[in-house]
Amino acid sequence: MIAPEKRRNNPEVIAHTKNRMASARAGVALLVALVFVALLSALVFGFFYDMEVSASSAYAVGDDFLAWLAARSAVAQAMGLLADDLAQVEQSGMPPYDSELDTWAAGIPATDLNEAKMRASISDEYGKINLNALFLKQGDQLVRNERLIQALRDFFALRTAGDQKDPTDAILDWLDYDDMDAEEPEGAENSYYMGLQNPYPCKNGPMDSIEELLLIKGITPELYFGDPEQNQLPLSEYLTVHGDWRGRVNVNTAREEVIAAVIGASTGNQDLGLAQQIFDEARMSPFEDLSRLAQFLPLPAEPPAAQRPARTADGRRVDPRELERQRQTAQTQRMFRVDSYVFRIQGDGMKGDTIVRIEAYVWRTPLDPRELEEYAANFGSILEGSAEPVPPEAFRVLDWRIIK
Helix, strand or coil: CCCHHHHHHCHHHHHHHHHHHHHHHHHHHHHHHHHHHHHHHHHHHCCHHHHHHHHHHHCCCCHHHHHHHHHHHHHHHHHHHHHHHHHHHHHHCCCCCCCCCCHHHHCEEEEEECCEEEEEEEEEHHHCEEHHHCEEEECCEEEECHHHHHHHHHHHHHHHCCCCCCCHHHHHHHHCCCCCCCCCCCCCCHHHHHCCCCCCCCCCCCCCCHHHHHHCCCCCHHHHHCCHHHCCCCHHHCEECCCCCCCCEECCCCCHHHHHHHHHHHHCCCCHHHHHHHHHHHHHCCCCCCCHHHHHCCCCCCCCHHHCCCECCCCCECCHHHHHHHHHHHHHHHHEECCCCEEEEEEEEEECCEEEEEEEEEEECCCCHHHHHHHHHHCCCCCCCCCCCCCCCCEEEEEEEEEC
């Protein structure tokens, strides 16, 4: 037996001790690395856990499972595209605007994945009219967002060309949080829905998905799904429940009918030709801010000479057309924006004759902390009761579904 003082000076013991310490440090480093990888994976893939649990009971190992796995991978890669786009903006110092010229807009092309194929498309929910913003919260009160309500009326006027009744009133009654208030002229409250052959209650609250429109009075399948022969897309391509909380629309990603409706609500002029001009401009040279958009707005007509104001005492002349222009510009700035937070990802997995789609609505955390504070303070009740003032993760999944 070696004495304690000799053990401390024995080269073999020292070497053995160092090796054990090095192994311990390596083990700790490996553990830290594994924890880091686990956290990083959870950041992007955590929301798939519930889907995996539900899907594993529905899909046997085979074409169905491989297609579902490919769809899941497609959604994850699409989220990576959105994250890369934001990182490029931060590195370049460019204004944080989103447009259909960004890399994310191209989506993920059809790609082989093991024995299956995957692909994904990404669309901007901020380029649509947000139905949940038709009412705004002011304290404990709900206030009608009159400009957005008018924009929705203008949109349906363009959509139906006067052939159908405007369903806006019924949408307002579906959202208004109260079954006891006065019914909108063309709307419907709980008594109407409970009197149907297959009754169900009026929502009286914010919509969870755009498909809820099919439950609302006046929204027929023909109106919702559109007419392909007339180049009409489904309402889900124009309207959303995951848009800007104020109801502002990203001019860089909005369709012509949405742009025309938004401008019409501000100026009283639903000019599809002007909307087409703005639409084309946004796809050639996206709007980095809203200052360029003002030049596309029509100036008010020249007032009669008798109505022109005289010069002020210091020689300045007040032009009512310029005042009107400023008013219209301010209104438009309250209706438009150039960046986006919420995106719809449609990930498809294909194996044999099986196609599985995972549709996810994701909220991408912006770079500007002021935007985070605004979101936390005003975006409905999504963060209500949370100890975190802002979402701590890069992405927040607002909704998802599996379609086979």
